[in-house]
Amino acid sequence: MSTQKLRIGIIGAGRIGQVHAQTVAFRLPEGEVVAITDMKREAAQALADRCNIPRVAESAAALLEDSQVEAVLICSSTDTHAGLIEQAAQAGKHIFCEKPIAHSLEKIDRALAAVKAAGVQLQIGFNRRFDANFARVRHAVSSGEIGAPRLLHIVSRDPAPPAPEYVRISGGMFMDMTIHDFDMARFLIGDEVEEIYVTGGVMVDEAIGREGDLDTALTVLRFRNGVIGTIDNCRQAAYGYDQRVEILGSEGKIATENCYPNQAVISGGNSVYRDVPLNFFMDRYTESFATELHSFVSSIREGRPTEVTGIDGRIPVVMALAARRSYDEHRPVRLDEIDVGGGEPEPDGHAARLCPQT
Amino acid sequence: MSTQKLRIGIIGAGRIGQVHAQTVAFRLPEGEVVAITDMKREAAQALADRCNIPRVAESAAALLEDSQVEAVLICSSTDTHAGLIEQAAQAGKHIFCEKPIAHSLEKIDRALAAVKAAGVQLQIGFNRRFDANFARVRHAVSSGEIGAPRLLHIVSRDPAPPAPEYVRISGGMFMDMTIHDFDMARFLIGDEVEEIYVTGGVMVDEAIGREGDLDTALTVLRFRNGVIGTIDNCRQAAYGYDQRVEILGSEGKIATENCYPNQAVISGGNSVYRDVPLNFFMDRYTESFATELHSFVSSIREGRPTEVTGIDGRIPVVMALAARRSYDEHRPVRLDEIDVGGGEPEPDGHAARLCPQT
Amino acid sequence: MSTQKLRIGIIGAGRIGQVHAQTVAFRLPEGEVVAITDMKREAAQALADRCNIPRVAESAAALLEDSQVEAVLICSSTDTHAGLIEQAAQAGKHIFCEKPIAHSLEKIDRALAAVKAAGVQLQIGFNRRFDANFARVRHAVSSGEIGAPRLLHIVSRDPAPPAPEYVRISGGMFMDMTIHDFDMARFLIGDEVEEIYVTGGVMVDEAIGREGDLDTALTVLRFRNGVIGTIDNCRQAAYGYDQRVEILGSEGKIATENCYPNQAVISGGNSVYRDVPLNFFMDRYTESFATELHSFVSSIREGRPTEVTGIDGRIPVVMALAARRSYDEHRPVRLDEIDVGGGEPEPDGHAARLCPQT
């Protein structure tokens, strides 16, 4: 039976590479990791030992030459993503790549062209689409349970700010953090944003400001279909990871609460309380990481498009660029100011892909 | 003991006049209504009968000449507010006036000048400040319970849209509906807004659009102290009246839920559910109407400034004008574009008034 | 119009007398208090001043002779209830009497016989039936929303124990505190209890034990229709007044939460919390006191039976006696062991009365 498993290679043995390696090893019977590589060979070896991965490749190039490997998970640093997508596509491997593909549209478009030319599958790691809460919200929209959507609110706050050194290479808050929320907005509403307006500032850590970045922002989205949305981002929430959405529709609203380590409520002399939410994405989105890989493997084994395509990876980058320009120029910015051509549309049409049967 | 009661006259026996008359009659031992008037005499008479009000005056002017009357509640239509404030002030009566004072700053400033000249007290009917939920949020901010505020969200949605004829005379959504939220924003944060950006449209009823108004809007506020806020308004929420706020601070957040007719939760075969929220402001804000009148009467009897002054009535009108301009011109608008002089500051300073001891 | 108001006399100007006097004066347009009396004349006078009551009667007897008085509210100490019901009935007054009628069935039966002979109306002060939460639960049962009831749980805990001196004259926890829950159980299920089993003890205050009473008890009820119920009583809950019910039916369950002073939730560094529930019955049941008097006055003005009759006052006393015997003898006790005859049934049948159309 193991010959039917999808044979996977992993590039990058850092935090997210470890998550994916363990998922495949311990929670994904339909796949197996046959090779891994990392610039730090010891990191790759340690993960291989833990997850029974038979081969530690010398380099990404070596891994991509391995004929055993049918699909690769690109878990290396962002600056390597686009190049590795190109190489993997040329090697005929199906590709799962962490977000963002790149910080520039030129790199992204070259990578997507290579994927198209090679005819391989590509899935971008927007894992939150696979979270039970957000999937339930998407279902409420696509099924008409709340009628036509009117207003969307996304709250996405981290428990603690990153180190300034990380901020420096992150591409900025919009590219690093809000990008998940840009994807979420498109996914939930099932339509495209045409204009963005940002108000924001540095409220958490002045060192972040010295890197030229923000740590707190309120982003307003206007969709083509008239829906208005907001994204509330802050690099620090004293009570932990805050990840919620709310949509008002013509027939009702749907709103999600955070996820908690337990459902116990204590009533004491001064207050009625519960423990704070799950602290960060490794705990909060555990299941979604497994579900997205399951979806990726299923897509490839069944020969159908992935649920988060290359275009889904490209558009949030356009949105991040527009958000930054809005902040810099203090005015609403249309996406077509950033992306004059608008990228190459996919043959099967966009709206249909965003609104699967539910 | 009845001679110590504050003797009140009421101008206007419509919906809000009835609320206040009944509050004074049945829930406010420290006050009594001694006269009432309405353009429809029968309406005034019916309310007088129900609430044991001894005199139905021929006109507002006649009521204001009544030496028995120490204070008036102005509950007539908005276009009469500013003029009646002037006349009442000149007659030496303390004044409680429903919001908004007027749609133009000129009228407001003339009314406030008359109040100042007469040395009487003026309270504006922003009743929501006296609601237990929002008072708790204000307390959390002013006491430092959540640290320094960073982001504010106000959701304020009506159960059903008004008739187009009402829209025509309402002054528009910002002046009629959002004005409560503008006051709430200032009250909760304890600072002034300096810039407003609006995205909105007609999503509920095209007849509202034909009147030149919006029915759905997302308003972004930037406060002088850097806080960023949003106001989410919609003239229709299928599930009833939606009135919530949330503030993120440096040490935590506070968020309020809606108020419900009961605390029962039913678990059935298909869902776990409860009854929808209290439907509209008469049910939702019942207690706050009583509390605001109690505060007004106490302020006068104790000779101290009211909790919602004339300036508190003026600034939200400036905000409503800025919001409309932002919508029309599709750009962020500073309040000082609307209000070049900024109104006359009060002698005792603004911040102190906004941040009472708690 | 004031001649149509029901003219009420109040016997007793203590805590609950004050509640009722203020309700009639300020919240009940269809009634008016025309006379009040109390053994402490100053207490009666103070309340008369506050609520504009024109007459302070010398004694209960004098008040009952007042031909102006159409109905009396008996708010004096429990040991006087049964005798005053008899006298009021003989004077032809309609009667509202606080619970319990008496601690002995002999006294109760003599009082109820006098009421029957006089043909006056009697309502017992089980105010919780008129609370929005419990009324919603009753509706779920009577409308079939949760199917046929199977299991009932009542939690009824006080914020702090009474003084030992009060315990001494209270009739014991079952007669003083649980009696409300006995009524609630009958009201919610719409059927009669046939057997009671109690486990309990002294966990809060040993002084209560020295008075021969319990402070914590778990009472099991078995209804004639097979439903099984529990009542959880404790004289002390650190977090305040805890008043909840839950019913499991064949088609679902309904459960009520406590009532809180506001709906704000704060997320801090260590916990997500809200303020503790409303502290005690004066705050928690405010509305139900007004609603029960409204119901009483309406019943009399409309000439129909009250919603809480004399039998509804009698049966919980039988239950309290059975509960105490179960505790003393450490075995389940049938109600017909206590009440051999079972009281005189009402002509219109019992179940029908308990299950009004909803």
Next chain:
Amino acid sequence: MSTQKLRIGIIGAGRIGQVHAQTVAFRLPEGEVVAITDMKREAAQALADRCNIPRVAESAAALLEDSQVEAVLICSSTDTHAGLIEQAAQAGKHIFCEKPIAHSLEKIDRALAAVKAAGVQLQIGFNRRFDANFARVRHAVSSGEIGAPRLLHIVSRDPAPPAPEYVRISGGMFMDMTIHDFDMARFLIGDEVEEIYVTGGVMVDEAIGREGDLDTALTVLRFRNGVIGTIDNCRQAAYGYDQRVEILGSEGKIATENCYPNQAVISGGNSVYRDVPLNFFMDRYTESFATELHSFVSSIREGRPTEVTGIDGRIPVVMALAARRSYDEHRPVRLDEIDVGGGEPEPDGHAARLCPQT
């Protein structure tokens, strides 16, 4: 590294055997299944294929002779548990056994004696102790967070009744279903029950009654330390699996809610609702199954007592027998009526074991 993994044999490839096999294969890096057996060989083979188990043994006896096997998981039918424990102990294997050990104390005591004589470890499958909700409640009790416990309530209702054929061999509701709650009661309070009283009946399915069993019961527990508890059991809850506890202590209370598939709340025109709870134990207790095996493997690798010992498996059986007798004889029954000797105490004392450092 694989030589350091604990080598496990599984007896029984039914529903719970499958759960444990998959847990070890995919979620428990510190263990591996080296052999499996089942009376239906195909079932064992299919599970072996899925989980990469190298050996399918002919019989339990053959598996127990396998020197590779260090520990066994007994997942076969209840009537085989005690005998297999004896045999496994004699073969020197550490043992994890599903609950209950047996329906008779004689069988249990013989099995426990064999375990003791062999010096092997034994853990009983009371997985709910490892659930995050109940572990949090236990922590609140053991840490003093809610003070000294006074009242305990356990609600434990199944979504749908079992087939009558299952009821026939189940040992009855107390032995099959309530036994988990008996364990939970001891675990949460950290003390032993001394008396049980049951009221119950057949409310769900008369076929269950024809098998001589109940389907609905309210069990009252009196603990040695004075705490009073209830267990609410019903074989049917229209809304799904209902698993909650509440404890009132001298300083507060703690209560748990059910677990839901997502945290989304929808507000519609008629109600505010969410999806029903996770439907049954396979979904609700997924994590606890993994955690209990992790604990078992850790205990053995570290040479310390398991967290749920043989005595913990024995006492709930005594409680189930007492509960049934109480129901049959309609009176409170002391546990020492059932278990005259009380079983052999463990050398390290009981309370200490029940109250681990937290």
